[in-house]
Amino acid sequence: xxxxxxxxxxxxxxxxxxxxxxxxxxxxxxxxxxxxxxxxxxxxxxxxxxxxxxxxxxxxxxxxxxxxxxxxxxxxxxxxxxxxxxxxxxxxxxxxxxxxxxxxxxxxxxxxxxxxxxxxxxxxxxxxxxxxxxxxxxxxxxxxxxxxxxxxxxxxxxxxxxxxxxxxxxxxxxxxxxxxxxx
Amino acid sequence: xxxxxxxxxxxxxxxxxxxxxxxxxxxxxxxxxxxxxxxxxxxxxxxxxxxxxxxxxxxxxxxxxxxxxxxxxxxxxxxxxxxxxxxxxxxxxxxxxxxxxxxxxxxxxxxxxxxxxxxxxxxxxxxxxxxxxxxxxxxxxxxxxxxxxxxxxxxxxxxxxxxxxxxxxxxxxxxxxxxxxxxxxxxxxxxxxxxxxxxxxxxxxxxxxxxxxxxxxxxxxxxxxxxxxxxxxxxxxxxxxxxxxxxxxxxxxxxxxxxxxxxxxxxxxxxxxxxxxxxxxxxxxxxxxxxxxxxxxxxxxxxxxxxxxxxxxxxxxxxxxxxxxxxxxxxxxxxxxxxxxxxxxxxxxxxxxxxxxxxxxxxxxxxxxxxxxxxxxxxxxxxxxxxxxxxxxxxxxxxxxxxxxxxxxxxxxxxxxxxxxxxxxxxxxxxxxxxxxxxxxxxxxxxxxxxxxxxxxxxxxxxxxxxxxxxxxxxxxxx
Ligand code: SF4
Numbered sequence: 031x032x033x034x035x036x037x038x039x040x041x042x043x044x045x046x047x048x049x050x051x052x053x054x055x056x057x058x059x060x061x062x063x064x065x066x067x068x069x070x071x072x073x074x075x076x077x078x079x080x081x082x083x084x085x086x087x088x089x090x091x092x093x094x095x096x097x098x099x100x101x102x103x104x105x106x107x108x109x110x111x112x113x114x115x116x117x118x119x120x121x122x123x124x125x126x127x128x129x130x131x132x133x134x135x136x137x138x139x140x141x142x143x144x145x146x147x148x149x150x151x152x153x154x155x156x157x158x159x160x161x162x163x164x165x166x167x168x169x170x171x172x173x174x175x176x177x178x179x180x181x182x183x184x185x186x187x188x189x190x191x192x193x194x195x196x197x198x199x200x201x202x203x204x205x206x207x208x209x210x211x212x213x
Numbered sequence: 214x215x216x217x218x219x220x221x222x223x224x225x226x227x228x229x230x231x232x233x234x235x236x237x238x239x240x241x242x243x244x245x246x247x248x249x250x251x252x253x254x255x256x257x258x259x260x261x262x263x264x265x266x267x268x269x270x271x272x273x274x275x276x277x278x279x280x281x282x283x284x285x286x287x288x289x290x291x292x293x294x295x296x297x298x299x300x301x302x303x304x305x306x307x308x309x310x311x312x313x314x315x316x317x318x319x320x321x322x323x324x325x326x327x328x329x330x331x332x333x334x335x336x337x338x339x340x341x342x343x344x345x346x347x348x349x350x351x352x353x354x355x356x357x358x359x360x361x362x363x364x365x366x367x368x369x370x371x372x373x374x375x376x377x378x379x380x381x382x383x384x385x386x387x388x389x390x391x392x393x394x395x396x397x398x399x400x401x402x403x404x405x406x407x408x409x410x411x412x413x414x415x416x417x418x419x420x421x422x423x424x425x426x427x428x429x430x431x432x433x434x435x436x437x438x439x440x441x442x443x444x445x446x447x448x449x450x451x452x453x454x455x456x457x458x459x460x461x462x463x464x465x466x467x468x469x470x471x472x473x474x475x476x477x478x479x480x481x482x483x484x485x486x487x488x489x490x491x492x493x494x495x496x497x498x499x500x501x502x503x504x505x506x507x508x509x510x511x512x513x514x515x516x517x518x519x520x521x522x523x524x525x526x527x528x529x530x531x532x533x534x535x536x537x538x539x540x541x542x543x544x545x546x547x548x549x550x551x552x553x554x555x556x557x558x559x560x561x562x563x564x565x566x567x568x569x570x571x572x573x574x575x576x577x578x579x580x581x582x583x584x585x586x587x588x589x590x591x592x593x594x595x596x597x598x599x600x601x602x603x604x605x606x607x608x609x610x611x612x613x614x615x616x617x618x619x620x621x622x623x624x625x626x627x628x629x630x631x632x633x634x635x636x637x638x639x640x641x642x643x644x645x646x647x648x649x650x651x652x653x654x655x656x657x658x659x660x661x662x663x664x665x666x667x668x669x670x671x672x673x674x675x676x677x678x679x680x681x682x683x684x685x686x687x688x689x690x691x692x
Pocket of ligand 1: 046047048049050051092093117118119120121125126182183184185273276
């Protein structure tokens with residue numbers, strides 16, 4: 031490869047999760063400043079990119095697939111990214127986001143809404159403006175091929191650093207046994 | 214015969230949302246809606262579980278304010294047990310909560326809204342982010358990152374991890390604080406304090422530069438609600454729930470939190486998963502029952518800050534209110550957040566100075582003695598309610614969560630409408646407009662992870678539709 035080395039095109043995304051994985055990513059803190067020169071953040075919560083771009087090297091995806099929007103975005107991410115990482119327990123297993131799988135969408139919406147005045151976001155009118163909820167929340171690998179898994183709720187910054195620095199060197203991600211835990 | 218403009222999703226906020234702007238036949242803005250598009254269902258799937266699990270489960274509602282959820286859940290648990298927690302436990306809870314407010318407010322100012330405030334609303338969208346700020350103002354951006362990190366590090370020191378610490382429990386907290394950890398936290402305070410003061414200065418300068426925005430970004434009368442401490446001091450952990458009216462007069466002073474249902478109702482709309490809480494006596498049909506919560510509301514309901522540096526700032530902040538009344542413009546949320554940041558750092562210093570914080574008795578034990586427990590705290594974005602009902606075995610049979618951003622729902626919708634009316638010209642979509650409308654939402658620093666018990670945040674696209682549903686205009690930012 032010719033110098034200067036091209037920057038790693040990094041993208042992150044939030045599907046059905048709590049943003050805690052992204053917070054843990056930000057907890058890299060000053061290490062983020064150090065690698066700011068070797069990465070280009072092309073998509074994610076902190077940038078104003080409007081559409082998931084083409085030619086992404088690494089995509090860290092937080093959260094499980096919970097609705098039609100997540101499903102569509104994840105498909106696009108897969109098509110446009112070289113390495114797709116299941117980032118955190120929700121992405122890896124469904125985790126807390128999938129606790130709703132014990133109930134039907136209808137039961138959930140009935141239980142949470144229809145109490146106060148107004149019209150509940152439940153039914154035909156709602157589906158026209160709001161993305162449909164999937165009957166079951168799915169981990170990423172049920173929907174697309176996943177290249178690497180980073181477990182943890184959230185994965186602690188050390189774990190993220192292990193993965194990210196390997197990917198920056200163009201190597202595969204190897205986590206030590208104690209880095210492969212849930213929770 | 215109306216047209217609709219859709220902005221989806223909204224960027225640099227903490228959650229999944231879109232905005233639609235509706236034009237009338239004359240091309241004038243008739244209505245604007247802020248749609249929250251995700252749903253997670255915690256109120257349903259927690260049923261049948263033990264309330265003792267709730268701090269750990271509800272933390273997972275939101276990675277930005279997990280400590281607030283854990284504390285509200287633990288306080289509801291204290292009430293179910295009917296215990297008074299040890300004094301050191303309360304001080305430690307306060308300490309960790311301050312740390313979270315610091316990290317959350319620093320995140321909002323430096324990483325989410327800062328790029329608009331410091332680089333400009335119409336600056337290059339590709340650079341209008343943290344990386345752009347690092348390029349343009351490297352020293353400041355680094356200090357901002359370090360300030361947020363300070364808050365996170367304190368949470369980790371006290372509770373073992375910075376996100377979702379397994380630490381607050383009903384009856385108190387799991388671990389006392391060691392002198393070494395106390396000293397470690399104290400050592401970081403001076404730098405944090407100096408960054409906070411720098412941010413306040415920059416915030417004040419931005420307000421001067423952006424007088425126009427301050428005038429029309431969510432500037433309207435409304436009620437305000439927040440907790441106040443003894444003497445009416447600024448308060449984030451425990452206190453009296455106060456509601457003031459448009460002129461600042463006290464409407465409600467709720468000493469018994471279990472009464473919150475008497476003053477707050479929750480309306481619903483078919484086009485958003487976020488409910489619309491309103492002040493019950495005034496009804497939900499009009500804006501009369503609209504109230505705001507969060508940093509601006511807390512400063513408006515408090516009589517004084519209660520710490521010296523924040524008090525000075527609060528005094529000069531009051532000038533933004535008309536004739537001694539509440540500060541009405543939502544653009545001032547930014548500055549209110551910075552004043553709170555300073556307040557939290559001062560409060561942390563005072564807590565660390567108190568020898569009682571090292572007391573090792575940090576947990577009271579009891580069985581479940583009550584059937585209903587309500588926990589209220591001031592999360593970074595405003596009042597947070599957790600209400601639990603349990604059966605004889607302590608298993609939940611009713612859960613209601615009212616989340617900070619929810620309270621502001623009606624005000625956020627009004628704000629988008631106000632900005633669209635001011636800046637949309639001839640039904641044309643421009644990038645600057647798009648960012649302005651989004652910034653109106655960012656003033657509230659909405660945490661949609663919390664509000665819908667969900668999260669996410671993505672890029673945005675704005676579309677203008679004609680009466681027959683044909684696409685008239687569209688704009689999006691390329692990556
Ligand atoms: S894995 Fe944990 S931290 Fe990450 S999104 Fe899910 S609940 Fe939040």
